[in-house]
Amino acid sequence: MDYASIFLARTSSVSFTLPRKRWRIAFTIIITCRTLSRKQRNQYVLINMPTASFLSFKGTHHQSFGHLVKEKRADDLHQLGGPSGLITKLKSDSNNGISSDNEEIRARKEAFGTNTYPKKKPKGFFVHVWDALSDPFLLILIVCAAFSLGFGIKEHGFKNGWYDGVSIFLAVFLVTIVSAVSNYKQSKRFDKLASECDNITVAVVRDGRRQEISIFEVVVGDVVLLNIGDQVPADGVFIEGHSLQVDESSMTGETHPIDISEKDPFLCSGVKVVDGYGSMLVTAVGTDTEWGEMMGTITRDNNEETPLQERLQGLTTNIGKIGVTVAVLVFAVLTIRYFTGSTKDENGVQEFNKHHVSASNILSGLVNIFQQAVTIIVVAIPEGLPLAVTLTLAFSMKRMMKDNALVRNLSACETMGSVTAICTDKTGTLTLNRMTVTEFWVGKEAVSTEGVTESVDARVISLLCQGVGLNTTGSVYQNNSLSVPEISGSPTEKALLHWAVSSLGMDTDSLKRGCKVVHVEAFNSEKKRSGVLLLENRKLLAHWKGAAEMILARCTGYYDNDGSVHDMDVEQKSHFERIIKDMAASSLRCIAFACKNIEEVARTNEEGEAAKIEDDGLILLGLVGLKDPCRSEVKTAIEACKSAGVTVKMVTGDNIFTACAIAKECGIISEGNEMEVVVEGQEFRNYSPEKQLEIADKIRVMARSSPFDKLLLVQCLKKKGHVVAVTGDGTNDAPALKEADVGLSMGIQGTEVAKESSDIIILDDNFSTVVTVMSWGRCVYNNIQKFIQFQLTVNVAALVINFISAVTSGKMPLTTVQLLWVNLIMDTMGALALATDRPTKELMKKKPVGRTEPLITRVMWRNLLSQALFQVAVLLIFQFKGQQMFGVSEKVNNTIIFNTFVFSQVFNEFNSRKLEKKNVFEDIFRNKMFLAIIAVTILLQVLMVEVLKRFAGTQMLNWEQWGICVGVAAITWPLGWLIKFIPVSEKRFHEMLPRWRS
Template sequence: MQKARADRPVRNPPLDSAWHAEPPDAVIEAFATRADGLDPAEASRRLASQGANELPAPPRVHPLLRFLGQFNSSLIYFLLLASVAAAMLGHIIDATVIVAAVLINAIVGYVQEGRAERALDAIRDMIAPHAIVLRGGERHSVDAREIVPGDIVALEAGDKVPADLRIVRARGLLADEAILTGESVAVEKRERRVPADAPLGDRFSMLYSGTLVATGQAIGVAVATGAQTEIGRISALLSRVSPLTTPLLKQIDHFGRLFTWFAISMAAIVYAFAVLFRGYAWVDALLVVVALAVGAIPEGLPAVITITLAIGVQRMAARNAVVRRLPAVETLGATSVICSDKTGTLTRNEMTARRVTTASGETLVTGSGYAPDGVLESGSPSEEARDRLFLAAHLCNDAEVVERDGQWRVVGDPMEGALATLAAKGGLHAETIREQWSRIDEIPFDARHRFMATLHEGPGGQRRVFVKGAPERVIGMCRAQAQDGSETAIDMDDWSARIAHAASQGERVLAFAEMPARPDTERLSFDAVQNGDLVLLGTVGLIDPPREEAVEAIAACRSAGIAVKMITGDHVGTAAAIARQLAIADDPVAVEGREIDAVSDDELRGLVGRVSVFARTTPEHKLRIVRALQAEGHIVAMTGDGVNDAPALKQADVGVAMGRKGTEAAKEAAEMVLVDDNFASIVAAVQEGRTVYDNIRKVIAWTLPTNGGETLCVILAIAFGLALPMTPVQILWVNLVTEVTLGLVLAFERSEPSVMRRPPRRRDEPILSRFLVWRVVLVSLLFTAGVFFVYEYAMRQGLGEAAARTMVVNTLVVMEIFYLFNVRYLHTTSFSLIGAMGTPAVLGAIAAVVAAQLAFTYAPFMHSLFGSAPISFADGLLIVGIGVALMVVLEAEKAAMRRLMPSALAA
């Protein structure tokens, strides 16, 4: 490595420089600095040359242009056309509803883009505001933005790391790197270099900007600042990720384009035919055609879709999932793969002692969390070595477990809290033991020595040393092992096998030992402990146990055809063991991040289908995994809580951030936030999302055929030179009275029983499936037949044109009511108690429609407005009978479809 000249500003080296693999002296030399820091004048020159230690702000689009950009879609043009058509006929309510829906969609999109910008702001704010640096041999407190490459930075417990640092000196150093790696346990840091190809989570000689110093002290040389840091690279990734258009918006956009051209073409053809071949005056023909267009265009559909999504948002919020973008509700229902982090989402984020191993045997411990509830499962109810281990676990421990508001919580390190709970399950009372065994001295945990030791005075004045730490370290210091009340030689092969077995189950293993101390011992030293008379008591395997509800939720995902992928920064053995316990797959396959680096994007597309666990991953890995899944046609939901998750959260079809332990950057990049950080809440949200899409399909399945029936009646009347069965103003009345009532209630429907037993729909599945197209044609024809039958019946009975048209309007409305009951259940029969009773929303809407139709039929002022006339009770029964016949025919069709073409109903 070439030495940089001290009289020349040093360029910030590229981020891929393997500083973690270089010795500290070489790094200091490379940056032309000294152990006592840069000269202040040199630091100023580098600041002017390199720029401030902050992330660059992205270019901003003017708010007005960003808002106007929300209207640039064919769906919006389609809606505005419908609004103009409605306004031309003085149909102000419909026009107002359409414009309101357009504005709501534009405002939601505008707000979401603003949140994406704030996601970058949240990452920039994670750089520490102040830091201690050595310059010219003196300590200075400087604004973190003034740190330059080559600065010597001093850190203590609780400090936020201000730049990427190569550690020069460390003492008892643990760093919380969860925002970058997702690993739940603080990582030991040390000066020794590590291999150049070590993944981010294993670069023990580095501290990264935005992470926290959990314990200890450190001196490090700044090797990257601003955009060149790891967190800067994540910010750059995030800025390059373009948010995806949701499947629903794509489908509605495509539907809007097709239907707009269809409606315009149909109106033009009918207008020309009416004027040229049927002798209509051009004004009368225009009035009919505009009414026909309003009848054909489902102008209330976008508003109903928006309301349906909003109702889904409310229901998800009640199930601990807060949706920040309306279309994400439906997209979640289409999810085919859920990529989830491990800690706190699939697991409890509460360390639990699961296995106690002594030379005499093994004891499994039940219970989870920090509550002292559980039993010891072993062949021996009492064992001396195990009981002594419990005492050591309780005394060689700085944590405390307390009960507050019915919840047991740990004050201190989670692993030590789990050991305190283990001692309580073993029968030790915390306050009594601490009174009997007073602590005299201690050796805190140190990453260099990898153990902790405490000196206690117990009953009768005896003094004893208790030790806990890494198994290989503690066992290597012991001269013997405790077994059956005596001491025997240590069987290293046996202990290695036991430790390996525990690790294969995803457990983190700690070893415990003890030794007597002289009565006059007042101080502990490393030499006295390492070269003393230690006796091995045994090991404890700790694990962050899976959430019970997550096990059930994953089973529900698998039955619904949704694959679950675990993407974590944790070790591959731990992640694979948790995956097996969760039954993510029949035989979960696990790979590490370095294996992802070794394959191309095309090869990764084949890999992601087979692999269920991705361990030791970086932000780039997560982003590549999500893109590979999307390239295979999957709709991907991604969960995360750290800054390292933000790019993948933004790339995913639905980003799901953790509400409790999630960073602001993750929450701003996500479409949904889980209040309880629980995977089961994701599955509940998927169910609500599927219900929302079902309800949108039901709205379309109800709206298009009813509008189609009205339209077809008019077209056939003009085509065959018949009298119009309804006047244009009566067509508008039907649209007004039904679309704001019956068309809306389907948004409130609950989940059908089979909603989580169906496979997810394809990304390219059209909103008008083959079944819906068939339904539009069939129901339109049935409506048309009913209308002409009633009109012909009334005219043959000599009731007159006004009464005949009144019967037609009532027939249309009644058929729409009965068809509503049929369409409420697309996948099951509507001939059931639940199906017949209806929801309060359905019954309220029907009551409102019936009241409106009674006024239409019998109120004199309505007769003058709409040209209606009263009809007899017997004619009313005939109309109701037609509605019943329609429902019977459609239920028979539905039953035949379920039997002969079950996939058609699901499509």
């Protein structure tokens, strides 16, 4: 059924007596729709259908509107009747927006598309398989396996000759599949987290109410509300607003702010609001916008390497070089021994006999030797190191999401573990961000916040209502169905509006009818105040509100509670300053309201607005104290930072008294500590560079700070060698967030500019979550160190055993398949086991590693070298004396060596859980993944020895032999406990091993 039919069905079901004109329009729609495509029909119906008959919403002609903003077609917009005409065409309303009815939203999406753009299809599983197979050494092993299969079948026939070659094929296949599955899962997880980063919220008006919705739910016809720091979510045209400026550098590369007004009303998707506020009508979404087209062509790499992965790649390269060197030596030694007749098969017969040997046998022998050498390289190269980072990052990011932290930049996970200083803002992070008005002064008298109308003159009340209700970016929504008005905006604005409605009796609708806003000076962090110019009864009136001391400095008089105006001399100004100081000492944020009658006609700009609002000679209306309680958990979090060796510095725009009161309440500063400095931003800014560097470490509170002050403090701390984390929520915080080693923006109150500049978004705006993120960062670093210790132990033991055995006996005790199995245990399964440990309390009691701490510490070297030497010593004894000691054949002895080696890694995996602590079983049941992998490893090893004999080249063992293998391997536990008593000098140790400091 087409839309014309639906139209007729819907309209006829309501009324059978439509006026003749309506039937004629309906008939025209039917005829036209017959000649249009489905999407064009959707778009045609709205533009022609009478509103009274519009029961089933369909779209409008979106192509013209899509190009309206992209090509900035001012003439076309004028022909449509300007923004108001466009609003009518799109069946929207500048005050009430569109309907939030699901059917209408769905129909708009059908007609105009959704506010999404196509993304590159993620790598499929088989692509990951191909990537895993791209390892050149695995490819060489596959070629060797093919040769081995061919020679085996030729020499022993198909029935018995295919085992060796197929076994290698299966081993390579197993390694490849396990690696591909792991990478595929982590890739999907990263893609999911990336999409969550893009899912920002925007403020729209629907059904006359301000609502927060996902950017992906924005549709054509929506009225979007824009404030400083917001990202424009779609293409649209300016409806109304004041001092609206946008940064179009993301689209044009030009950093100069662009003024948006009725003369230049076009707003492009993706740009940022840098000043003022306003509303816009959405005209195009998704790929119909230039931003959507551009984003659809961009390929985002969610698996970029982090700094730690890059360091590990260097470590892998160094170890790989050693492995290649050992492999070349082994190949040379085995080749020489082969051609000199020193190499014998398992029956004691020379493999090379110049009198009875064929070219095929020689080639087969060389391929076998080459295969063993390549296998040494495969085992030696710890390709599991980068994989371990990926796994632990993926696991940590998933857990951090549950702990209210969204990671936007992978490297931030590990960097947080090295943080030595945190510069945090106050409001919402250390406090609850639930403002309430608790104190109110008019003139020199305190007035109860509840009974204001009874004790204050009506004219003062009226002026206060104007100052609160019109000089605001918040909104009040009231209708008969609501017992309590809905108030939206920032926490400060909401608190003031709630107080004005409940205590002052403010009626926002009557205010807007009685006064016209001529001009607005939007609040920003530099001015710390905002102003409006009102036209009331043909008289101009300026209203200002903001930081109390900033407003007070511009006042020459004040209102008393009886409505009289008094001059403000020095003594009276000092009295008001004491009131402000007392409120600040009680942890109150003090906001001042002031006004001024404008006698002369204000100068206007090209748009007909006042060019400037006068801000001198003001009359103080009143002082309001807002309480924002500290979060109950903040003090504990601050103490955790101190015990972890991390200094916390509060950087706030509040005055110094409020800042100090909050800092003491949170535990950031304490009484009488000369090492904890409190400064104002301007004071720090005016220091010499040398003085700034000297005092930066000692600063605990910076009050009345500007964005430049915060940035300057971060730069000084970094110059002193600190790893700095910064929290912020405003557009003004963006420079410091970008400059910091880790930027943490606030998810609730944070602007989109702040979020875009940050590495991690704190979803609950809570400082304790910052500490949680730091503990996860330390956990990531610690997990990587555990895995490095575990894997290098295996690397050292395997290389030494195979090299010594090859040189002395011409044979390697571990076959190619066995070595690949060990490689699988220590790379993928070891990474899974050790990279998924959760943070422990001990991690937050250590000093941060900072920038200079080596990746492989002295403790790690002590642990891994002692374990490797033990394994080498035991297995070499088994290699040379095992047959006599156990009274077994060579094949059984080699199986004992292989089994003991694998179980040594299983037991040593427990040792690697704790780098320094002696109790390696502590919290063992917290990591179910670790126990599961250990169980799977043991089960598979039993199958390798007892069932897959032909595949693994093993022989069945009896209970006594199994006891020997497990008992000898279990010695790694008491050995690991004993060696942790050995102290190690870091300086001397790293002078001996300088290359590993990278």
